[in-house]
Amino acid sequence: MEPFNLRETEEFFQSNGIRFDRYDIIQSNMIFGGVPYYLSLFAKDMSLAQNVDFLIFNRKGKLTNEYDRLFGSIFTNPDSAEKLIRFLAGKRIGYSREEILKGTGIADGGEFSKLLRSLEESDFISKFRYFGEPPRKSRYRLIDGFCLFYNYFCNRKNTDDVSYWQHNQNSPSVNAWRGYSFENVCFGHIAQIKSALGISGVHTETYSWIGATSQVDLLIDRDDRLINLCECKYSSRDFIIDKEYDAKLRERQASFIDETKTRKSTMLTLVTTFGLKYNEYSGRFQNVITSDDLFK
Known part of the structure; x- marks a missing residue:
């Protein structure tokens, strides 16, 4: 089984x-x-x-x-x-x-x-x-x-x-x-993540990526010319982005674009247990997927 x-x-x-x-x-x-x-x-x-x-x-x-x-x-x-x-x-x-x-x-x-x-x-x-x-x-x-x-x-x-x-x-x-x-x-649970993103019908490939100074543990490369750079965070409460982490996210996204020379758009996506706490930096993530989405 x-x-x-x-x-x-x-x-x-x-x-x-x-x-x-x-x-x-x-x-x-x-x-x-x-x-x-x-x-x-x-x-x-x-x-x-x-x-x-x-x-x-x-x-x-x-x-x-x-x-x-x-x-x-x-x-x-x-x-x-x-x-x-x-x-x-x-x-x-x-x-x-x-x-x-x-x-x-x-x-x-x-x-x-x-x-x-x-x-x-x-x-x-x-x-x-x-x-x-x-x-x-x-x-x-x-x-x-x-x-x-x-x-x-x-x-x-x-x-x-x-x-x-x-x-x-x-x-x-x-x-x-x-x-x-x-x-x-x-x-x-890639199928559930794709469903939460509204792209169940889009062909995708799943990868990791390691650059000179950054890495992305999970990325979803989509045929509709977009790449989701996923941050997977297991947290006992709403995930919080502070100034330091926001800078790290920006650097990671910029490094990925620069080093891979991708011509596709990139989108930072958070996959976490409970959600994202709203603050001045929370807009850095363009998609937030919670544990409830993974149970569908």
């Missing part, structure tokens, strides 16, 4: 008497990847954070050893698959095939190509390109929520705290993980 998207996750929780708000449903997708089996283990009398601790950080949790079991149950070469996943977890912007080979020490050849295809078809990794680069320069990034979560926290956690997730909700590492994971959620 394919992983649930956000709307399907919400419907699944509701059918099982679990009443999370959409902020927590998004976060559950970021941790458990929308895998129905994982979601079926939730206790309806616990908060999301309690469920995470009970299932993953508890020594006898039903998912405590799931990561190790996962690769052996799916892949014929589980050690190479796990090594590749662990390597991809270290860099949010992804790696090229050559970088993966060098970083993992896996031998090049048909078996490696087969492993990449298998991981991609199983929704563990995604193949993508930087804007302006040819297909032969494709890169790979980790998109499986559970594997990313495990490598961020369980592989690095030097504590026996069975309430680890409840105790670290506002830590820098958790906030950094939320930022990366929310980008993955956005990449997985």
Whole structure:
């Protein structure tokens, strides 16, 4: 069964008497990847954070050893698959095939190509390109929520705290993980983003971009001669643009236009959980897409 998207996750929780708000449903997708089996283990009398601790950080949790079991149950070469996943977890912007080979020490050849295809078809990794680069320069990034979560926290956690997730909700590492994971959620809901932009019928290509001093994690290149430069921000309240961030946005947009030499118009687009707080800088974003749009 394919992983649930956000709307399907919400419907699944509701059918099982679990009443999370959409902020927590998004976060559950970021941790458990929308895998129905994982979601079926939730206790309806616990908060999301309690469920995470009970299932993953508890020594006898039903998912405590799931990561190790996962690769052996799916892949014929589980050690190479796990090594590749662990390597991809270290860099949010992804790696090229050559970088993966060098970083993992896996031998090049048909078996490696087969492993990449298998991981991609199983929704563990995604193949993508930087804007302006040819297909032969494709890169790979980790998109499986559970594997990313495990490598961020369980592989690095030097504590026996069975309430680890409840105790670290506002830590820098958790906030950094939320930022990366929310980008993955956005990449997985491009159809919903396009619908919110009113361009469902327009052919588009999705890319990332890295320039000399700036980068765009998600951009939508449209056949109607416009490019949406998307900022993906997971926030517990309305997102606020201050003077410094406004300057960064202007510099990023100018760098993209200058370095890519694009002849298309560009539009700054915010994808966030709750919305954008109105102030003197909020007009910098020409489109604002909220979590409600991602649930459609």
